[in-house]
Amino acid sequence: MAGGGAGDRARLLRRFADAVDADLENLARLEVANAGHTIGNARWEAGNVRDVLNYYAATPERLAGAQIPVAGGVDITFHEPIGVVGVIAPWNFPMPIASWGVAPALATGNTVVLKPAELTPLTALRLAELALDAGIPEGVFTVLPGAGPVVGQRLVDHPGVGKIVFTGSTRVGKKIMADCAAGVKRLTLELGGKNANIVFADADLEKAAAAAPGGAFDNAGQDCCSRSRVLVQREVYDRFLELLEPAVTSFRVGDPAEEGVQMGPLISAAHRDAVAGYVPDGAPVAFRGETPDGPGFWYPPTVLAPVDPGERAATEEIFGPVITVVPFTDEADAIRLANDTSYGLSASIWTRDLGCALRVSRAVEAGNLSVNSHSSVRYWTPFGGVKQSGLGRELGPDAVTAFTETKNLFIATED
Ligand code: NAP
Numbered sequence: 001m002a003g004g005g006a007g008d009r010a011r012l013l014r015r016f017a018d019a020v021d022a023d024l025e026n027l028a029r030l031e032v033a034n035a036g037h038t039i040g041n042a043r044w045e046a047g048n049v050r051d052v053l054n055y056y057a058a059t060p061e062r063l064a065g066a067q068i069p070v071a072g073g074v075d076i077t078f079h080e081p082i083g084v085v086g087v088i089a090p091w092n093f094p095m096p097i098a099s100w101g102v103a104p105a106l107a108t109g110n111t112v113v114l115k116p117a118e119l120t121p122l123t124a125l126r127l128a129e130l131a132l133d134a135g136i137p138e139g140v141f142t143v144l145p146g147a148g149p150v151v152g153q154r155l156v157d158h159p160g161v162g163k164i165v166f167t168g169s170t171r172v173g174k175k176i177m178a179d180c181a182a183g184v185k186r187l188t189l190e191l192g193g194k195n196a197n198i199v200f201a202d203a204d205l206e207k208a209a210a211a212a213p214g215g216a217f218d219n220a221g222q223d224c225c226s227r228s229r230v231l232v233q234r235e236v237y238d239r240f241l242e243l244l245e246p247a248v249t250s251f252r253v254g255d256p257a258e259e260g261v262q263m264g265p266l267i268s269a270a271h272r273d274a275v276a277g278y279v280p281d282g283a284p285v286a287f288r289g290e291t292p293d294g295p296g297f298w299y300p301p302t303v304l305a306p307v308d309p310g311e312r313a314a315t316e317e318i319f320g321p322v323i324t325v326v327p328f329t330d331e332a333d334a335i336r337l338a339n340d341t342s343y344g345l346s347a348s349i350w351t352r353d354l355g356c357a358l359r360v361s362r363a364v365e366a367g368n369l370s371v372n373s374h375s376s377v378r379y380w381t382p383f384g385g386v387k388q389s390g391l392g393r394e395l396g397p398d399a400v401t402a403f404t405e406t407k408n409l410f411i412a413t414e415d
């Protein structure tokens with residue numbers, strides 16, 4: 001119900017955020033065990049859940065409709081909850097991605113069933129316990145682990161579920177979109193990416209090269225926003241590679257529980273094999289980092305160059321720590337190369353020329369752009385992709401309306 005409970009709902013969400021904050025170190029350690037995330041990243045991720053809950057806790061009392069002037073009566077609108085929202089999350093960022101769907105869905109008066117990825121259920125289950133501890137009534141936020149084609153598919157097909165929030169691969173996303181059509185089910189899709197990192201000749205090359213590994217290898221490259229397609233203006237191509245090499249070889253790969261480690265292992269043996277498949281014997285490995293011995297699905301940070309822009313490694317989402325470096329001639333060529341993909345999630349542009357930065361930002365087909373930075377995610381700014389990277393936006397001030405239906409009411413005042 002969208003009206004009377006607004007203050008209570010806001011209070012419960014703040015208490016949920018407080019419970020997450022109090023459990024932050026435990027959640028972070030659980031994610032290190034769950035997904036092999038570095039402890040530094042995992043703390044940020046648990047903190048992001050707290051922040052997203054607090055941000056959307058401000059929604060319930062502000063979810064005002066409109067009063068629209070009409071003849072012969074009064075016209076008002078309501079933002080009604082959809083009902084039951086199914087959130088289907090991937091394994092790469094189990095906590096934040098779950099919260100980007102769960103928090104605005106609860107804030108707008110829906111109930112939620114969250115299906116975490118089969119490989120990473122632990123932190124989702126802990127979040128459900130914390131919600132109960134915070135006083136959120138049983139059945140309002142339910143976590144249901146299980147296999148995608150079983151539990152996920154059931155949420156997609158069940159007539160009682162009014163909306164699906166799916167984050168995952170473009171392949172599964174397309175199937176879910178088709179299946180949602182049967183019930184005209186509401187749908188938000190956050191899918192894959194093959195994101196360009198465009199370095200112009202006038203850029204601060206030292207800074208661009210130093211930042212490139214973090215932009216691509218964070219979370220071992222298992223990041224939909226990984227800037228894995230590095231495009232460098234031809235006249236500085238060699239210089240950029242010279243600067244990139246020490247930044248890559250010194251990227252700290254190791255036990256993710258150890259403070260200061262920058263990259264842990266990949267999620268599974270099968271995924272490591274898939275990543276390695278992009279770097280067959282004889283692949284143009286320009287240089288690569290080190291991996292530790294011992295248990296773990298390790299894959300080293302790897303730079304492929306020179307690479308033909310049409311090659312598989314340069315066009316498909318690898319979802320591992322592998323980048324390709326491709327030269328471009330001028331602004332038009334950079335835009336052409338950046339857009340030569342079915343994806344459109346994010347991109348970075350490195351230049352000191354403000355006009356160029358703005359022109360290229362507007363011309364690159366992506367939902368999230370950054371200039372002289374690789375940052376993509378802030379809970380208070382919109383996030384999402386164009387083309388086959390997704391449908392709809394999460395986070396930021398507008399995401400809440402994706403969890404409501406607008407109802408229009410006309411009341412006649414004339415006899
Ligand atoms: P995935 O294989 O598509 O799985 C995502 C989720 O969907 C998992 O919970 C999975 O369950 C479930 N699923 C699988 N088949 C299903 C079906 N038939 N019906 C309903 N649900 C089903 O993706 P992933 O390998 O976990 O994650 C990596 C992908 O996510 C990458 O492509 C990445 O780019 C994308 N991603 C996008 C964003 C974004 O915001 N745009 C963010 C993060 C990741 P099980 O795993 O339990 O089988």
Ligand code: MG
Pocket residue numbers: none
């Ligand atoms: Mg999968």
